[in-house]
Amino acid sequence: MSKPRWAPEDRFEIGGEELLPPVQAVSPSGETETHDELDFARHWEESHKDIRVRVGTLLKTETVSFLLGAGASVDCGGELIGSVPLSVERDLCSKGISGTERFRMRGWLRVFYLAIRCTSRNVDMPVTREQILARWHQLDAKGVEPLKVNFEQVLETLHCWRAALPDAECRLRVDGVPSIDVKGSDLASCLDYSTRSLAATCQLPTPEKQAGIATYRTLVRKLLTRPLNLKRVNIFTLNYDTLIEQASDATGVVLLDGFVGTQRRVFRPESYEQDLYFPAETTEGHVHRFDRVLHLYKLHGSITWASHTPSIDDPYGIRSSVFNPDGEHPVLIYPTPAKYGETLGLPYSELFRRFASALVRPQSVLFVIGYGFGDEHVNSIIRQALAVPSFTIVIVDPRPSSDFVNELRKQQDRRVWIAEGPTLGKIAGFVDHVLPDLRDEEIRKQVLETHKAVDEIRISSYGNTCDDG
Template identity: 65%
Template sequence: MSEDNANEIDRFEIGGENLLSKVSMGFFQTSNDTLPLGTETLPREELDDIRVRIGTLLKTETVSFLLGAGASVDCGGQLIGLVPLAVERDLHRKDTAGTTEAQVAQWLKVFYLAVSHSGGGDTTPVSEDEIRSRQQKLEGKEVKSLLANFEQVLATLHRWRSALPSTGGRLRVDSTSTVTLDANAEDLDECLRRATRALAIACNLPTEDKEGGISTYKAFIRKLLTRPLNLKRVNIFTLNYDTLVEQASDADGVVLLDGFVGTYRRVFRPESYEQDLYFPAETTEGRVHRFDRVLHLYKLHGSITWRATKPSINNPYGIESERFNLNDTQPVLIYPTPAKYGETLGMPYAELFRRFAAAVVRPQSVLFVIGYGFGDEHVNAIIRQALAVPSFTIVIVDPAPNSDFVKALRKQNDPRVWISEGSRIGTFEGFVKEVLPDLREEEILKKVVATHQSLSKKENTGRGDMSDDN
């Protein structure tokens, strides 16, 4: 669990009603024991009731999960609502390699101007002296991240690049009255390549000191697979570029239908999402059984494993997937959605977002949103569309959900809006371990409870008969 979330109060709301009325700041009870972190603890009965309710949602026809950057924090992931320090430091290392201290590469100037134009404001270094000063600060531990959404920074760079022809042309960018940058297409290409490469390296998770975090993803995958086989496959939509879902699935032999086909050469073919896996039953009647270890994965913003290639008949989208190589200098295909809603989404992102929208607007659809700060207007618009469907339910998991989107939802007191928040059940780890049920274990628990209640009734009836005899 991230230290930033250590003091958040645990709450579980359905339509504005808090089901954890007896929990206080920092107090939590696991499914096995009570952990007295203060003067009060969370009663197990309340936690069990929540798990039963979540279990009911998991048994609906269409279940989808949307994972944001917060779901990767315990594996060393970077929150890109700001400019990650790891990315900025990597860019400066590449800038100074083989150059004198007095030089500041043109592409690095372009980068900081993009930060300034993406919400970084006056605190963003833009002149050569300011950039050199920033480099010295990055060598220390007290430096703060720049106040700009990094995905918006990349989107700004993409927009600037699209304003120029494929070769040639220049772009004049004004920042202040004293700083004006005259950049060409090569400068923008170099800036984009280095910025996306630095982000890809930061998204190569888990980090060495956070390898234990992958266990949460494994538990997450296992619990999703306990759904009845007659229901649709679970959809995992992720805005993250890392490969944590893939690693956890591989560890447990789970097949991910991720839109790519091929063994030696994996290319993007979205029609593969319509496929499913079966195996023949051990009978002579020709029956088949549905393979139980299958999930759908949609990487809405791309992946560190994606590469752009020339489109062809056998690879119409021009996208291949291969293992991420830290030493490879080829650009990776991680591309944020445009910063402004209404701008055109390119392929394959348009296709992936279309499938996201189609999944959540189905009747009896449930969407679990984990670690997402509602900063992507394209995603928000799709969720708004889903909320227009009466049978849709959304479960928001966040340590401190304070976005304008969530605030607006809370005002409605809509029983279709569930919110799990706080330092324990508001994190990905806490939600998976303590709230998300294993449906097979829940069924066993129900039988045990029913048997216990039945025996208790018989025992009480017997005592009543003995009293009558006396």
């Protein structure tokens, strides 16, 4: 009998009910007994099978969606942006500070640290020239800690400052502690350098984490085992990386991502309404639905998106191409907004509208992986979906501790499923051990039913033989 794959901290609960047995079965004397081990292993196998069957049932519902956050990219080398990534800070300092003895500091780098100070409201954050230089010298030291402020919120602060200026020639002054006095040109440069540096860190998988992409390939493959008569699976991601795109390319999957074109891919949201079919081998006129298709929605943009001037043949001025860190057009990666009005511009308004539409459909399921519920726009849409009686949410998180999840747990709602722990709470463990391959499950089910039928026939035949005797 196979050993459990879970760690002691792993849990899988539905409406507050724990479905997994404790990993350690220990006797009162402190030593694990053989009988207890066998009972536990049997109980674990039954619980594991039950969880996979339940999740497989969800996969067969009419509308299935996935929401991926930054935690889903960690195994591929992705950075968590709940703090300022050290790689980003090092890159910005290397570009903003020059000289060997008398250091020269660019104005835009001071703006960057000023935004960090204002966003965090932490007086210990570096903001003066001397403090910034001291921080720069510490960045290569072993064990240096990242600055504890959400990096997307720092970008959001910079965007708000820029929105207050009519053009780059103006200057922004705000009294306070610290006082704000920045030139529009420095602000524009700071945003450009910061955005490009963040985009560069999203070129995943990193050389030392190449194996992580295998999880995404497995995820894509398992999603395609849904019956073809159901709606296409929707993958909504808040990440800027291209891991889903790479996994889809490797498995021959067609992604409907809102862009059309061959040499020049432009944003056309109506393309989400399209589907792919191919003719049958006979001449009867029947067509078959192409099975390798998924819908991809990048709610916060992508490192492959670039802003262009809108035109008749490019109405939204958004194009998708291979990421170029030195490209002349601004990269469209979108910081978490503080005001609802900031998300109303295309393409984000259209993508969020489709996210909301998918969740409120009858018999809709949302798998949330690696998202810490820190985006109020996303949270409000999920709250709206929870008003639909047939909606189910599955939260996959190593340590779900957000106020949003805590509030859901208090409700003890059977529509709220939570997988947590160092194995089940991560995308690799969930995809490998919990998310079933429906084709394998169907084969296994057929084999079990066949064996059961054969056993019944044997028992019946044995009974008839005894009667004849």
